[in-house]
Amino acid sequence: MKATIVLLPGDGIGPEVTASALAVLRIIAETFAHDFMFVEHLIGGAAIDATGLPLPETTRAACLSADAVLLGAVGGPRWSDPNARPEQGLLQLRAALGVFANLRPVHVHPRTAALSPVKADRLVGVDLLFVRELTGGSYFGRRSRDADSASDECRYTVVEIERVLRRAFELARARRGRVTSIDKANVLETSRLWRETAIRVAADYPDVTLEHQLVDSMAMLMLSQPARYDVLVTENLFGDILTDEAAVLAGSLGLLPSASLGEGRRGLYEPIHGSAPDIAGKGSANPIGSILSAALLLRHSLGLANEAAAIERAVHTVLDTRELTRDLGGNANTHDITDAIVATLTRHAAARAA
Structure with a gap:
């Protein structure tokens, strides 16, 4: 080639x-x-x-x-x-x-698992694939700042959400057939749109199981039950944070x-x-x-x-x-x-x- x-x-x-x-x-x-x-x-x-x-x-x-x-x-x-x-x-x-x-x-x-602060028995069989959306969210929204306040807009379109979700479902088909969609749908409107889109897209992948997790609970579960998960898909900011946390499981960012x-x-x-x-x-x-x-x-x-x-x-x-x-x-x-x-x-x- x-x-x-x-x-x-x-x-x-x-x-x-x-x-x-x-x-x-x-x-x-x-x-x-x-x-x-x-x-x-x-x-x-x-x-x-x-x-x-x-x-x-x-x-x-x-x-x-x-x-x-x-x-x-x-x-x-x-x-x-x-x-x-x-x-x-x-x-x-x-x-x-x-x-x-x-x-x-x-x-x-197995050798680097000993370097993780997570208990070794919880690291057996860990094989995760994060799929982080890259083009939307607060990293690309409108920003403002004055002497007393600042704002960062978090904005997503259905097209942005759907295409990254479909990529996650396709990848899961070639793995263990499980997708965990991570959001904050109990608080954020963008996350409610994300969850609704995930449910709709999942209907096209009946061979893949979809689970929803709130980002705060996912931060805990990823350290307490990491082997439970397969493909994890989320928005830009959440993905940035969670994937650095996941490096703790492997033993090093390197x-x-x-x-x-x-x-x-x-x-x-x-x-x-x-x-x-x-x-x-x-x-x-x-x-x-x-x-x-x-x-x-x-x-x-x-x-x-x-x-x-x-x-x-x-x-x-x-x-x-x-x-x-x-x-x-x-x-x-x-x-x-x-x-x-x-x-x-x-x-x-x-x-x-x-």
């Missing part, structure tokens, strides 16, 4: 973890005889420093012509101008790509990937962690979230499920057998983990060839 992948290393530890994901994608291309072309561009604070804009037009155009986009991280205390913040580049890119569903899988590896998808196959892929400027340049960042994001890229944008699974198996093997990074209580550095995953992929490929 031929594919063009745009790399947006960004800020902080973004370049370090993106380099790790690139090394893994190169091995995949070599092992499975694919022709991947990688093109690097600026975004976020790095783009502001170079061009004054968080999303330069050259970056935007490259992403729109690519098959997929792999992002590192954006942001940091260096960039405090409210008119040119690094995060604006990410929001603008999501809008340009038309992505509306953010997928965040959460798997709990382990978790994400995919932002629209109607077509092109997607935006990134680890869920931030730019972590306090450890940037020290070589201690955990690259696994970025490497697993590359696996999601292969699966969802390029249709290469076997290649994605090969990366996921290699990560699992390394978590089983190797020294862990500092966020997981070990002393391994970024290169150690990357090299171990690359070596595992190479070894598995050799075993298949034999």
Whole structure:
């Protein structure tokens, strides 16, 4: 397969973890005889420093012509101008790509489960997939502020709600057939519209079970009964908060990937962690979230499920057998983990060839 992948290393530890994901994608291309072309561009604070804009037009155009986009991280205390913040580049890119569903899988590896504050017996069998709506809600509503008050409008349309719900139901069909829709329908009008739409959409998926949970009770249940759930779908702000909470189950933010998808196959892929400027340049960042994001890229944008699974198996093997990074209580550095995953992929490929 031929594919063009745009790399947006960004800020902080973004370049370090993106380099790790690139090394893994190169091995995949070599092992499975694919022709991947990688093109690097600026975004976020790095783009502001170079061009004054968080999303330069050259970056935007490259992403729109690519098959997929792999992002590192954006942001940091260096960039405090409210008119040119690094995060604006990410929001603008999501809008340009038309992505509306953010997928965040959460798997709990037996070795890293010990690092979670949640009791180990509650983590057995945890395999969650969050589907977070990306284009609506209070992040994109009208805002106002004066000396004595401020407001952020939370607005949703039926179209925005329905399309992300349908994506969640389709994904659940390929998993365990359960969708939990998370809202605050006892208080918010947008949540009442969300719940009504979920009930209507569910009628088209009789093979999938729909459950509703209020966001506050879901925050509790996710820690007390996480193995109960399969696909969880919710609005933008709730999803942002709950997926960071879910990282507690896995043991570290550094382990978790994400995919932002629209109607077509092109997607935006990134680890869920931030730019972590306090450890940037020290070589201690955990690259696994970025490497697993590359696996999601292969699966969802390029249709290469076997290649994605090969990366996921290699990560699992390394978590089983190797020294862990500092966020997981070990002393391994970024290169150690990357090299171990690359070596595992190479070894598995050799075993298949034999």
